[in-house]
Amino acid sequence: MNDLDDLVAIGRGDPEGMLGSIAGLGGQLQKGYDLGRSAAALPLGEGVTAVVICGMGGSGIGGDVIRALSAGRTGFPVVVVKGHELPEFCGRDTLVLAESFSGNTEETLAAYAEAVRRGCRVVAVSAGGRLAALAEADETPHLALPTDVGMPRAALGYLAGAPLGILEAAELIPPAEEDIDRTVALLDAASEELGPHRSTEANPAKALAAWVGDRVSVIWGSSGVAEVAAVRWKTQFNENAKRPAFHSVLPELDHNEIEGWREGAGAGFAVILLRHPGESGRMGRRIDATLEAIAPSGLDVRQVHARGRTPLEWLFSLIMTGDFATVYTAILHGIDPTPVPVLTGLKDRLRG
Ligand code: PA5
Numbered sequence: 001m002n003d004l005d006d007l008v009a010i011g012r013g014d015p016e017g018m019l020g021s022i023a024g025l026g027g028q029l030q031k032g033y034d035l036g037r038s039a040a041a042l043p044l045g046e047g048v049t050a051v052v053i054c055g056m057g058g059s060g061i062g063g064d065v066i067r068a069l070s071a072g073r074t075g076f077p078v079v080v081v082k083g084h085e086l087p088e089f090c091g092r093d094t095l096v097l098a099e100s101f102s103g104n105t106e107e108t109l110a111a112y113a114e115a116v117r118r119g120c121r122v123v124a125v126s127a128g129g130r131l132a133a134l135a136e137a138d139e140t141p142h143l144a145l146p147t148d149v150g151m152p153r154a155a156l157g158y159l160a161g162a163p164l165g166i167l168e169a170a171e172l173i174p175p176a177e178e179d180i181d182r183t184v185a186l187l188d189a190a191s192e193e194l195g196p197h198r199s200t201e202a203n204p205a206k207a208l209a210a211w212v213g214d215r216v217s218v219i220w221g222s223s224g225v226a227e228v229a230a231v232r233w234k235t236q237f238n239e240n241a242k243r244p245a246f247h248s249v250l251p252e253l254d255h256n257e258i259e260g261w262r263e264g265a266g267a268g269f270a271v272i273l274l275r276h277p278g279e280s281g282r283m284g285r286r287i288d289a290t291l292e293a294i295a296p297s298g299l300d301v302r303q304v305h306a307r308g309r310t311p312l313e314w315l316f317s318l319i320m321t322g323d324f325a326t327v328y329t330a331i332l333h334g335i336d337p338t339p340v341p342v343l344t345g346l347k348d349r350l351r352g
Contacts, residue, residue, distance in 0.1 A: 013331035021154035026187030028157025036165020043121030045170030058152030062159030101152035103129020205324035229318035266299030276306035
């Protein structure tokens with residue numbers, strides 16, 4: 001086990017600098033948003049009846065962020081597609097954003113090609129790859145993401161900021177500038193508190209990694225921003241710490257999962273419950289009742305609270321805590337957080 005308070009061990013444990021990318025989340029969000037807002041030749045927003053964001057894994061979560069933030073605030077649905085197929089309804093009045101950090105993801109390329117074929121209003125977003133080349137050939141607007149980070153999941157600020165800026169430029173969402181400014185300031189401050197220089201005693205992300213230890217994490221969030229944050233935590237435990245992890249959403253988990261947490265079933269698991277000030281009183285009462293109902297399982301539960309005043313701040317503050325905690329979990333166990341050999345090996349095999 002590495003010592004999370006030993007900066008030399010941390011440096012050795014994170015040779016490609018994943019911690020530095022996470023600390024830069026606020027700056028990335030700002031840059032991505034500015035790039036999206038100022039992108040050239042974007043399709044018209046007028047008459048758009050649905051927004052569809054296509055992307056997988058570390059790119060797809062950018063779409064989840066937009067979907068959660070637009071819930072109840074747009075007069076049209078925002079749908080995230082994580083696969084090859086576009087929904088049947090997609091046509092001329094659908095704005096399709098195809099996001100792939102590498103630009104080479106099979107599913108996203110297929111969805112992009114289908115969107116172009118159907119005459120949708122399409123914007124491609126990537127840091128290069130085939131998607132950029134196809135967009136150029138098709139004369140589809142392409143937003144080029146910066147390449148200063150190596151991994152899609154380390155580029156979430158770009159992958160969420162760019163579509164926010166694009167939707168604002170198309171006048172499909174209200175201006176977000178003030179909210180972005182506040183969120184960036186909050187993330188910059190949080191990265192000091194959660195970063196490697198703060199000792200475990202004063203660092204909630206390091207403390208969380210130590211608390212999880214060898215157990216399997218189960219991340220719970222209430223539907224909306226905490227749901228997306230829970231997905232991100234789960235996938236970051238998978239990819240950074242190379243461990244199984246699971247996520248569930250309230251209230252749905254009360255209708256199935258709690259039955260599995262019978263007496264004694266909690267051994268070996270650590271539940272991380274993501275909370276935010278936007279939860280209704282009804283949800284708060286449900287969470288209390290849920291924790292009471294599963295108490296006999298012996299599940300160890302820790303609550304992580306979002307910071308800030310807006311859904312954007314809540315979501316990104318939860319994400320940053322999880323990003324740091326999962327990288328610390330990796331370092332603690334001597335795992336390099338950056339490479340994802342199983343995932344890339346599978347992609348290579350499928351490419352033949
Ligand atoms: O985190 C990862 O590396 C993956 O989840 C990728 O994001 C996913 O495979 C899709 O690749 P890309 O983001 O390049 O489209």
